[in-house]
Amino acid sequence: MGRRDMSEQRKPQIIAAAKRAISQYGIDGATQERIAEEAGMTRAHIRHYLGNRDELLDAVWEATVGDYVREVEQVTAVTGSPSTVGESFEKLLALSFVYEEDDAVILAFLHESREDERVRARTHATYAHVEERIAHLLRTAGPALSDADIATRAHALMAMSMGALMLDLLNPRAPRAERLIETAASFAPAVVRQD
Structure with missing residues (x-):
């Protein structure tokens, strides 16, 4: 049995966390570390589900x-x-x-x-x-x-x-x-x- 794709659940969580981090720290201060912490995930999760910083900002x-x-x-x-x-x-x-x-x-x-x-x-x-x-x-x-x-x-x-x-x-x-x-x-x- 294969692993369940979590992207439909994780992407909105990460975007919401990124919005909170951006609201608090601005775009420059909303590092992937802060976003990951806000989302309760790791940086690797952020990159896996939304890609690099530019792709994350586009999604936000x-x-x-x-x-x-x-x-x-x-x-x-x-x-x-x-x-x-x-x-x-x-x-x-x-x-x-x-x-x-x-x-x-x-x-x-x-x-x-x-x-x-x-x-x-x-x-x-x-x-x-x-x-x-x-x-x-x-x-x-x-x-x-x-x-x-x-x-x-x-x-x-x-x-x-x-x-x-x-x-x-x-x-x-x-x-x-x-x-x-x-x-x-x-x-x-x-x-x-x-x-």
Whole structure:
């Protein structure tokens, strides 16, 4: 009888341990030794189930932002009536201005992006893709808007979302989200807003 493959059980445990270590020590300080200790495993287990450090960081990044990116893709894939586009815009804002436990992990990746080109390329690609999806939704909502105006609005929405993420780490329960969502909604073309 062969040995049972434990990867489906171990990978999520290791990724969760890596997130905790990254939240506490940053990416640079989240060594494989610390992650292994946090997971109650050995470094050899970490390497066996998730590979080298780069592969581990890729898995942590995907586990941290993957669902959000897929939800953004789904919400922004809309075409149709202004009311449908308006609903999608509201869903996008609700996704983007909510405090999540993983926000500290995202911030650690952003911080590490200043020093590590590979991490920077990975995080930038993700956020450029999300900004592109936001621009698509804005273009659908306001086809008369110029490309420059759409790009500016999409970037402003990303900047507001990232700023909220950083501020929420300081005070995660602050009643900011609703006010930010109202302000962010003003970036939508008038056809979408209920002015």
